[in-house]
Amino acid sequence: MKYAIIGGTGVYNLRDNVKEIGVDTPYGRIEFTIMEKSGKEIIFLPRHGKGHGRPPHLINYLGNMWALKEYGVEFVFSTVAVGSTRTDIIPGDIVLINDFIDFTKSRPMTFYDGSDGVVHVSMAEPYCNMLGREIIKRIKYEIKNDIIYVCTEGPRFETAAEINFYRQIGGDVVGMTNVPEVVLAKELSMCYTAVGIVTNMCTGLSDQEASGAEIISIVNEKKEYIIDLFVDIILNGDLRTDTCDCRSSLIKV
Ligand code: HPA
Numbered sequence: 001m002k003y004a005i006i007g008g009t010g011v012y013n014l015r016d017n018v019k020e021i022g023v024d025t026p027y028g029r030i031e032f033t034i035m036e037k038s039g040k041e042i043i044f045l046p047r048h049g050k051g052h053g054r055p056p057h058l059i060n061y062l063g064n065m066w067a068l069k070e071y072g073v074e075f076v077f078s079t080v081a082v083g084s085t086r087t088d089i090i091p092g093d094i095v096l097i098n099d100f101i102d103f104t105k106s107r108p109m110t111f112y113d114g115s116d117g118v119v120h121v122s123m124a125e126p127y128c129n130m131l132g133r134e135i136i137k138r139i140k141y142e143i144k145n146d147i148i149y150v151c152t153e154g155p156r157f158e159t160a161a162e163i164n165f166y167r168q169i170g171g172d173v174v175g176m177t178n179v180p181e182v183v184l185a186k187e188l189s190m191c192y193t194a195v196g197i198v199t200n201m202c203t204g205l206s207d208q209e210a211s212g213a214e215i216i217s218i219v220n221e222k223k224e225y226i227i228d229l230f231v232d233i234i235l236n237g238d239l240r241t242d243t244c245d246c247r248s249s250l251i252k253v
Contacts, residue, residue: 003234004032004043004068005227006078008177009199009219023070027063038235043073047177056154056176062108065184075131075239076185076192077230081219082149082173083157083202083210085166089173091210091218094139094226095147095196096132101171102179105153109180111187121187122249130244131193134237139229147172147196151179160204174202189247191239195229197222 022031032045045064048054068076080097084090112119136145150166152158154176158166166174173196185192199218200210233239241247 001074001239002041002043002072003239004045004073004076005230006064006076006181007044007046007223007227008079008197009048009081009215021071023067025063025066025070027060027066030060030063030067032067037231040234042231042234043068043071047078047181057104057107059107059177061180061184062111065181065188065190066111069188069190074190074241075128075234076190077131077233078178078181078192078194079219079223079226080149080175080178080194080196081199081215082175082196083200084173084198085150085163085171085202085205087205089144089147089198091198091200091214092221093144093198094141094222095144095173095198096135097149097173097178097194097196098127098132098146100126100149100151100179100182101166101169103150103152103166104179107153107180109183111184116252118253119187120251120253121183122245122251123183123186124249125245126182126186126192128191128193128244128246130240131191131233134233134239135193135195135229138233138237141225143195144172149178149194149196150174152176157209158203163202163204166202173198186246186249189249191241191244191246195226197226
């Protein structure tokens with residue numbers, strides 16, 4: 001079995017990198033590192049490229065997810081940096097994302113462009129429930145669950161009016177990268193989960209805008225713990241492919 005960890009903002013490598021490999025995809029070459037532990041291969045893919053090179057709207061989402069599938073990955077764990085729209089979710093909190101609302105505008109969204117007929121993918125459970133249960137079982141920090149993620153196009157931050165609207169329609173946290181990543185994982189029948197690190201209050205909710213340095217410093221405080229949690233679940237968890245819907249979500253019409 002192969003497993004992947006996708007690192008978001010500020011999460012660019014694993015501590016025990018063993019080898020680097022590249023996979024050629026129809027969307028370009030994707031490079032990642034592989035760590036081997038207890039006979040399991042754990043792939044690490046920095047979402048933004050090494051050193052945060054690509055802005056959210058220009059990430060090669062199709063190439064990244066295709067490369068993981070091509071390499072044989074079944075389970076994908078990801079981290080995302082998010083802002084909070086709620087006063088009871090504050091910087092430093094860790095959240096488990098359960099659903100999303102998509103406000104992206106211009107990014108390639110799907111592998112199903114019509115050449116295989118019309119294919120829809122169910123979004124009844126966008127994030128894998130089985131992986132979510134494992135995270136809740138094993139995490140030692142408090143984690144806020146049932147979180148709705150609003151995905152914006154970026155790279156600009158939101159206006160105060162937009163954040164007010166997102167909160168009113170049920171959005172708990174806001175980020176720029178989880179769509180289409182979570183959708184593409186489902187299109188390729190991989191289990192996918194996302195743990196959010198809350199780096200700031202969204203626009204209009206605090207007197208001062210978070211600086212880039214503050215965002216990175218909050219991620220730095222939490223990232224090793226979250227990566228260790230993912231590795232613990234990969235090595236010791238009860239990961240199976242028959243207790244979730246991730247492999248039966250395609251609807252061909
Ligand atoms: N908005 C959008 N994306 C983000 C934010 C935010 O406030 N914080 C971290 N990623």
